[in-house]
Amino acid sequence: MEKMFDCIFAYAFLISITFQMLSSESKQPMSLATDQTSLLSLKQHITSDPSLLLSTNWTNSSSVCSWIGVTCSLRHQRVAALNLSNMALSGTIPPQLGHLSFLVSLDLTNNLFHGDLPHELSLLRRLKFISLRINNFAGEFPPMFGQLPKLEYLNLRNNSFIGSIPKSLSNLTNLQFLSLSSNSLSGEIPKELGRLQTLQTLFVEFNHLSGAIPSAIFNISSLVTIALTGNELSGSLPTDMCSNLPFLTRIYLSDNQLSGAIPTNLSQCSRLEILSFSYNSFSGQIPSEIGYLTSLEKLYLGANNLNGILPHEIGNLHSLVEFAAEHNEIGGSIDFSIFMNMSSLQNINMGYNKFTGNLSRDVGNITMLTNLHLSENHFIIGTTE
Template identity: 80%
Template sequence: MEKKLYCILPYAFLITVTFPVLSSEAKQPMSLATDQTALLSLEHRSLLLATNWTNSSSVCSWIGVTCSLRHPRVAALNLSNMALSATIPPQFGRLSFLVSLDLSNNLFYGDFPHQLSLLRRLKFISFRLNNFTGDIPPMFGQLPKLEYLSLSNNSFIGSIPKLLSNLTNLQFLELSFNSLSGEIPKEFGRLQSLQTLSVRFNRLSGAIPSAIFNISTLVVIALRNNELSGSLPTDMCRNLPTLTVLSLSKNQLSGAIPSNLSRCSGLDVLGLSYNSFSGEIPSEIGYLTSLQLLALGGNNLNGILPHEIGHIQSLVTFGAEQNEIAGSIDFNIFMNMSSLQTLALWRNKFTGNLSRDVGNITMLTLLELQENHFTGLIPTEFVQLYHLETLRLYSNSLSGSIPHELFNISTLRILSLGGNALSGVLPTHLCHASLSLEELYLGINSISGAIPNSICNCSQLTILSLPRNKFSGYIPTHLGNLRLLQRLELFRNNLTQAPSSSFITSLTNCRCLTDLVFDNNPLNGVIPASVGNLSSSLSIFTASNSKFSGSIPVEIGNLSNMMVLDLSGNELLLEPVIEENQLQKRSCHAEVVLACFCFQLLLLLLMSTVAVAGAGLGN
């Protein structure tokens, strides 16, 4: 018997037949007149249908209606994507020759009329992307010929009806993106024609029934983002010769990853991430040579990374982050993966140096190795990763200077090297080739020297984070060229500001700026009045212990969205008059808003009280 994989619909034997316009309903075949009456029960709910579904034309020429060639009856009704807001009319139960009913991507709501159970010829139902609520009615289990049922993206609650297991012809079952709870019915093992079982993003609990893994026709098992528990059967792939997708991520599954998975040799997608699997990654996983996505992150896996993974040459995405995998990484195992684009191994216990062989994984767009125990230098061979967009190596123990070649990767958008032991100085010519750079994180290192003026050429930068280093010299006065800048973090360095012009004045051109943090630098100057012209979206401004002197400009009160302002540890004075509306009536304590203002204002009041008291004593 020929197998059918469903996507959206259409049945080849359904064609549109246009009948001649009849002078009266009495001259039409009575059965077609019945269909017409049933459909007109919905017509008044939509202007589109009201103008198209009229008595002046044949039912079979109406929009969304398809009639059978063999019988002058409505065989398919496709009202998808019409913005219809209505309940399903009970009259639809009279469409007795209906084979396909597609109401997807509308605003249908309310209960399903029990009359739908009379549509015994139905093979295709799609009610996805609507506003249906309540329990899934068991009446769907009374449609013996049903092959395709999609109820996803609604607001169904309750358990999955066991009666659905009566649909022995069912090939496609999609119940994702609802609020279903309870267990997966063990009776589903009777669905021996099922090819796709997708119940993602619900609240299902309990173990996955072992009978599911005995449905030999299954191609897709997608149960991710539920609350499923228990372990996977050790022989789970014994009867799944056609399985291509196994998606079980973000559940509460535990135990070992079965080595028997290698018998699901046709797998393209294996998602087991963010569960509680333990033990080692089975070396047999290397036999899944068709895999394109392997997601094992967020578990309790240990041991080492098996070399056999290198046999999966078709791999596009590999993630084993947030585990306890140890040992060094032999990047040679990835060099034959000509399509590998994403490699995420962060927050493990990897040790050793970053091998120069990393430059052989030339199609990488994302490489995440942060939060491990890597040591040694950053290989210059990273420059060979011509497609790299994101490189995260933070929170390791890498040393030496940052290879200037990194800044020559033209596709690089995010570079995160913070929390290492890097030293040296930054290259003089930043963003000469990497004009795409959007986020640069170099904090908590020992980088010294000046911040190159060429940083102002990185016109796409949104985040520049350089705190807790040994930078010295002037803060570049042309940072305002970074018009997209949102966060600037320079605290705990040895930076100063140019005497001729303030970098703060330049930053008034950065209209997206939300965070400006440069505490603990010997800036030795005044806060310019232009501070009041900073972005109206600025919410954090901290400049404590920065050797500012002079008056606090009243213009700082223009920063109406300020949530955190810290000017403590300086030698600042309040202006004599600060208008109430400029202070925005902020609380002194709540969220540390204008903390310095409140403190100094209190101090001035106390000083005034002491002065008055002293004058009184002198009299």
């Protein structure tokens, strides 16, 4: 899921950076020689280069602008982009990297870099794009990222950062994409992140975050994706959580400790395609207002404390592909006819509930259905007249 967002954003960013290079500022506080020295320092801190890409290419015998992974601005011939992704490089990041004063894009994705990030990276004030995902960076989450005012994309997924999310990230008023997933972050989500009014994608999955989700997060009207799965978040969701989320298409809150009722206000997130609330402690009934989410493709409500009956309005979800509400306390009889017009529905999981009544063979007439799980209920198998 996140990889798709990475590719889309990176492609769009490469287009925009071309125009940025053409209009770079004319005053150069440092020279291309300074950029070369900075990159050679990085090369010295790389302890493993299995493909020998840098060891054979990054040499004094050629221009730094022709080195593998280096892109220079067209007008001023300064290093504007560094892309060393997917090279299996191992080593640390030297403070000298902070001298690449014209750097706009830094991509070290999918390597074996480790250690702490130097504070000198805060000097890269032109940076718009940073991807350090899938490495072994460690230490306290670096607050210096909050000192990069032009940053639009920050991806630190799959590292070993610890500590709390710094409030200083709220300074990144141009940020559109933020991923901190799969680290070891703890503490609460800062309510100050609500200031990120251009943010479209928020991934902070699989950490150790606790406390309530700040209501300010649900006031970022530009959000398209909220992903907080696999933390220790608690408390209830705001009853008006969808009042200011007109563009939200995906919300992932599974595997936390959230409780209370599922907000009926969800119907105002009219573009929702994926709603994942499984493995929490939500209680009460499935709100019938979910039936207004006509773009919904995947609905995951399993392993909660939901009760009552299955709302008939579920049958309005004609785009639904997967529906899971297993391991709850939902009861009463099911009118399986509500599923008959759901032409995309492939998976239904309502096992381990308290459903009763007749289980008609007509359920087999759901056109695209490939998986049906109704075990551990109280159905009577029979036929309808």
